[in-house]
Amino acid sequence: MAAQHGANMIEDERAEGYRIIGGRADGGLVILCDHASNAMPAGYGTLGLDEGQLQRHIAYDIGAEAIAERLAAALGVPALFTRVSRLLIDPNRGEDDPTLIMQLSDGAVVPANKDLPAAEREHRLARFYRPYHAAIDRVVGACRASGRPPLIFSVHSMTPAMKGVLRPWPVSILWHNDFGLARLLLDAFRTAGPWMVGDNEPYTGGLEGDTLWQHAHPHGLPNAVIEYRQDLVAGAEGQAVWADHTARILRAILAAHSNARLKDYAS
Numbered sequence: 001m002a003a004q005h006g007a008n009m010i011e012d013e014r015a016e017g018y019r020i021i022g023g024r025a026d027g028g029l030v031i032l033c034d035h036a037s038n039a040m041p042a043g044y045g046t047l048g049l050d051e052g053q054l055q056r057h058i059a060y061d062i063g064a065e066a067i068a069e070r071l072a073a074a075l076g077v078p079a080l081f082t083r084v085s086r087l088l089i090d091p092n093r094g095e096d097d098p099t100l101i102m103q104l105s106d107g108a109v110v111p112a113n114k115d116l117p118a119a120e121r122e123h124r125l126a127r128f129y130r131p132y133h134a135a136i137d138r139v140v141g142a143c144r145a146s147g148r149p150p151l152i153f154s155v156h157s158m159t160p161a162m163k164g165v166l167r168p169w170p171v172s173i174l175w176h177n178d179f180g181l182a183r184l185l186l187d188a189f190r191t192a193g194p195w196m197v198g199d200n201e202p203y204t205g206g207l208e209g210d211t212l213w214q215h216a217h218p219h220g221l222p223n224a225v226i227e228y229r230q231d232l233v234a235g236a237e238g239q240a241v242w243a244d245h246t247a248r249i250l251r252a253i254l255a256a257h258s259n260a261r262l263k264d265y266a267s
């Protein structure tokens, strides 16, 4: 997307731990992709894991980055992406969350994370985690200052099964204490196609300290997480199909609720 300039534009930006795709500050929407990348910075190797483990969902959300990119392009709104693996440090956790740096993830022991020295933990926070969150703060702040408070839409993907239990939902909506946007999304996805839509399944969006907790709740911004099932969005074709569905739905929500007072819808 060509960079555009102006008071109401968020600029493209690229740093070591995150990147921003620019877009309209007054577009009513900020897209987040916390688990975009399975990349490891120089010096970290594979954290002691077999290379193949870095291709699995434990390292990143398969398909999520491409869908978030497509949404940002389709809607002309800013999107933020991490550029390192969640195995290094998980941005979708509070700094005090015990799963911030996983020692064991879905059966895989992460050798380099075991008995992690406090100084290395602090280093990862300062080098990767906090710059990403500071960037979200800046973008959300600029969008709020535009006069049109943004919805915050967080793009993730989930495995087709966990611990032997199949997940029947191609897409799930997760939410915490703000059901307004989630309800609109659930209604729209259920109307759009012959598929099941998870409502706070396979797990709840109510995680204190997570990204939406940090950046949407304090400002009262409507927010939701979407989880795409990875078997459907691992390839470019599925990514395009599901990004199209989602863009159409978000566009309709933004048009119908231009003041973004979606909490009123829930009450």
Ligand SMILES: [Zn+2]
Pocket: 034, 035, 061, 155, 156, 157
């Ligand atoms: Zn995720």
